Amino acid sequence: MDGLFITFEGGEGSGKTTQIQCLKEWFKNNVESCDLCLTREPGGTHGAESIRDLLLNGSAGKWQPATEAMLMSASRHEHVLSVIQPALGRGDIVICDRFTDSTHVYQGYVGGVNERLLEGLDQLSCNGLVPDLTLLLDIDSNEGLARTVERGVEENRFEIKGKAFHQRVRKGFIERAGRHPNRIVTINADQPTYDVALDIINAVKRLLLSNGVLLKVPC
Numbered sequence: 001m002d003g004l005f006i007t008f009e010g011g012e013g014s015g016k017t018t019q020i021q022c023l024k025e026w027f028k029n030n031v032e033s034c035d036l037c038l039t040r041e042p043g044g045t046h047g048a049e050s051i052r053d054l055l056l057n058g059s060a061g062k063w064q065p066a067t068e069a070m071l072m073s074a075s076r077h078e079h080v081l082s083v084i085q086p087a088l089g090r091g092d093i094v095i096c097d098r099f100t101d102s103t104h105v106y107q108g109y110v111g112g113v114n115e116r117l118l119e120g121l122d123q124l125s126c127n128g129l130v131p132d133l134t135l136l137l138d139i140d141s142n143e144g145l146a147r148t149v150e151r152g153v154e155e156n157r158f159e160i161k162g163k164a165f166h167q168r169v170r171k172g173f174i175e176r177a178g179r180h181p182n183r184i185v186t187i188n189a190d191q192p193t194y195d196v197a198l199d200i201i202n203a204v205k206r207l208l209l210s211n212g213v214l215l216k217v218p219c
Helices: 016-030 048-056 065-089 100-110 113-128 139-150 161-179 193-210
Strands: 004-010 036-041 092-097 132-138 184-188
Touching: 004 016, 004 065, 004 100, 004 193, 016 036, 016 092, 016 132, 016 193, 036 193, 048 065, 048 193, 065 092, 065 100, 065 113, 100 113, 100 161, 132 161, 132 193, 139 161, 184 193
Parallel strands: 004 092, 004 132, 036 092, 132 184
Antiparallel strands: none
8 A cells, every 4th residue: 555644734832743643642553554654844854854953943034935945845855755755655654744835834825935936846845745634733823822932942933933923824824724625624723632633533534544544443
């Protein structure tokens, strides 16, 4: 079986890291013969992690949005060719924290980079790869930022861009989900962690069943 590619998206503090770990545990306990590949963007390879450091640290105005988009795409190209596509070729289920949707929202919808140009970068960097399922964790942007302050994130270049920026990010994700309803499932992340996890699992179950993946416990 070819692998499946699942991505998580959302604004800062939406709970992606926690929910990816919850989903990992669910896969281990409920899916037959399942090999998982957990990864993230920007990052995933040694070179791409170096680009991540450039992008996520420093002053808020360090890069122009178009520069960010090109750096993101360079990182993504290494990631796709070296990690994601080989894992999918082995039949693994790949779970990635952020992918192209983030670039289209942060650098496109908010930053003003032309959509067609971003689509061209996608074609160059992704080698034709599109997620099978994208889980958008949606939460009020102010609440999400408050969560990041609580946990004291170190990579905070985007967090310090201000409330108006993050309100636009949330709006951009919601709009993008409306444009890709067959791929992007919006999850209310302003719920207890367990309830968010259940909503995610239900969306993932539908993907697995439609692709003939066996579950240890019948739905």
